[in-house]
Amino acid sequence: MNITERHEFIMRELESKGSVSVTELSVMLNVSEVTIRKDLSLLERNNLLYRAHGKAIKISPYINDRDVNVKEHQFPSEKIAIGKQAVKLIEPNDSIIIASGTTVQYFAREINTEELGGRLTVITSALNVASVLSKDRNIEVIQLGGIVRSSSLSAVGGDAERQMENFAGSKLFIGVDGLDPEYGLSTTNLLEANLNRAMIRAAQKTIVLCDSSKFGRRGFSRICAIDDVDQIITDAGIPHHMLEALSQRGIEVTIVEV
Numbered sequence: 001m002n003i004t005e006r007h008e009f010i011m012r013e014l015e016s017k018g019s020v021s022v023t024e025l026s027v028m029l030n031v032s033e034v035t036i037r038k039d040l041s042l043l044e045r046n047n048l049l050y051r052a053h054g055k056a057i058k059i060s061p062y063i064n065d066r067d068v069n070v071k072e073h074q075f076p077s078e079k080i081a082i083g084k085q086a087v088k089l090i091e092p093n094d095s096i097i098i099a100s101g102t103t104v105q106y107f108a109r110e111i112n113t114e115e116l117g118g119r120l121t122v123i124t125s126a127l128n129v130a131s132v133l134s135k136d137r138n139i140e141v142i143q144l145g146g147i148v149r150s151s152s153l154s155a156v157g158g159d160a161e162r163q164m165e166n167f168a169g170s171k172l173f174i175g176v177d178g179l180d181p182e183y184g185l186s187t188t189n190l191l192e193a194n195l196n197r198a199m200i201r202a203a204q205k206t207i208v209l210c211d212s213s214k215f216g217r218r219g220f221s222r223i224c225a226i227d228d229v230d231q232i233i234t235d236a237g238i239p240h241h242m243l244e245a246l247s248q249r250g251i252e253v254t255i256v257e258v
């Protein structure tokens with residue numbers, strides 16, 4: 001097998017598995033690990049994969065902080081479909097918690113108390129979510145206070161965390177920057193992660209709303225382990241190996257059609 005054939009084989013393995021180790025490739029291709037490392041270095045220089053800890057993965061898992069106005073225009077159809085599905089989980093006269101992010105903003109736009117058939121209490125850190133929901137007279141919005149992050153339009157910090165100690169909700173709807181079965185949920189900001197953990201403690205059920213681009217990614221700050229999640233709502237682009245890994249962990253995954 002020549003170098004071109006090896007590279008094609010490596011990329012096929014990554015496409016099907018998401019990641020593959022140097023040792024595995026060495027055995028499968030019957031070449032030395034030194035040869036495999038050279039192959040991976042060349043593929044990485046061509047931006048076809050990312051090397052990490054003796055293995056290769058399809059893309060760099062690490063995420064930089066991005067402005068909410070940028071993220072809002074990414075995968076809008078998927079976020080709308082996710083929001084419509086998430087609304088079905090709200091019950092009349094429910095009390096829910098909504099974290100920050102663009103996917104939960106799309107979710108908030110889908111909430112209609114006339115269709116719900118009752119009032120709703122919402123605790124949120126997100127200014128954009130509060131702005132949307134406050135237009136509905138049947139929704140009582142409790143806006144958490146604190147330091148406002150301009151990139152996410154959310155309040156964070158010790159004040160917001162202490163406020164959460166006085167509240168409880170039936171469900172937390174949370175968006176994330178990254179979701180990895182091994183690493184868990186993550187975001188790009190430490191204060192955001194701390195507040196998210198306080199929200200998880202205050203909720204009976206944690207529901208993650210994220211489009212499929214977030215899978216296999218890792219933000220700077222870890223929020224929680226994947227086992228702390230009750231349900232994930234995402235789109236059909238979720239990689240098969242990720243869906244399989246989550247199923248093995250007993251996580252309910254709802255896939256929406258776009």
